Amino acid sequence: MAIEGLVVRKAGREILRGVDLRLPAGSITGLFGPSGCGKTTLMRSIVGVQKTHGGRVVVLGARPGSRELRSDVGYVTQAAAVYKDLTLLQNVRYFARLYGASDDQVQETIRTVGLTGQARQKVSSMSGGQASRASLACALVARPKLLILDEPTVGLDPVTREELWGHFRAIAGGGTAIMVSSHVMDEAGHCDRLVLMRDGTILSRTTPAALLETTGSATYDQAFLAVIAHGEAA
Ligand SMILES: Nc1ncnc2c1ncn2[C@@H]1O[C@H](COP(=O)(O)OP(=O)(O)O)[C@@H](O)[C@H]1O
Ligand SMILES: [Mg+2]
The missing domain is CATH 3.40.50.300 (P-loop containing nucleotide triphosphate hydrolases)
Structure with missing residues (x-):
């Protein structure tokens, strides 16, 4: 870059x-x-x-x-761009489809951000820190070479x-x-x-x-x- x-x-x-x-x-x-x-x-x-x-x-x-x-290129904006009424898993899957990432990558990404236990929880019910990590997971699932946070x-x-x-x-x-x-x-x-x-x-x-x-x-x-x-x- x-x-x-x-x-x-x-x-x-x-x-x-x-x-x-x-x-x-x-x-x-x-x-x-x-x-x-x-x-x-x-x-x-x-x-x-x-x-x-x-x-x-x-x-x-x-x-x-x-x-x-x-x-x-992954980009996490200042205002979270995840869908609050969807679960973490649904969000990460959505971005995975968008970028052609596999289901294995979805699971691995959720693990990477430490939210395996929250995968089926709606983002709206997450704490601030968890919601931030949810956004990070969505930007990360395509395994970008450049990540802008x-x-x-x-x-x-x-x-x-x-x-x-x-x-x-x-x-x-x-x-x-x-x-x-x-x-x-x-x-x-x-x-x-x-x-x-x-x-x-x-x-x-x-x-x-x-x-x-x-x-x-x-x-x-x-x-x-x-x-x-x-x-x-x-
Ligand atoms: N649409 C806009 N029209 C005019 N000025 C803008 C617009 N958007 C941002 N700015 C101005 O651009 C400057 C830089 O904004 P920004 O890049 O958001 O700064 P930062 O992210 O460091 O807070 C600010 O002074 C802001 O007021
Ligand atoms: Mg700013």
Whole structure:
């Protein structure tokens, strides 16, 4: 996945202002930045559901959103896209049919997200964390090479968030390139690489350890503020 000089405008305003990015296989890239900085717009551009106005996006050698990529790119939107009145099994089967995945893959995916015991439960009756994992399962069943997760841990308790990050790590371990967005900086430590955004531009591409070290910060929150202050001073 490669992005060069990506520009997106909405209502006459530049929302992405020349973004360059790569997402390597088998690793988790965290996309961090305050609300409104353009994280969702960037992710939509990668998935191919966003009109772009400049630059280049190449996903696994193809144009974003093209037919040949359908089962190669998984996308979990901020608002859950599962059918709440269906059971988990019915949801995952539905997405499996859509992408031509087998019934074995359905069972395996439900196991991967740790919901075997909830397979026949309606999503509407699940806890927040379980519902998030249900969405993840639907995006995962086609065994995508690239998985885009837009703020998947938002509103979840710390224990459930840790569990979800554990699932992301296991999925990346299978070779999938994962991009996870969040505005909660303390989740940065779970990522292999960090992309820090503000106002439609990338302020820094770094790693968790390097971010703390170069900014001399004790916490990721502090480090992010230091990066912003440094950018404004420059
Ligand atoms: N349809 C739209 N028309 C005008 N501005 C929009 C539209 N959708 C989003 N925006 C603006 O684009 C910016 C980036 O939004 P978004 O990508 O959703 O940010 P994030 O996901 O980081 O919160 C925000 O300032 C938002 O107000
Ligand atoms: Mg968003």
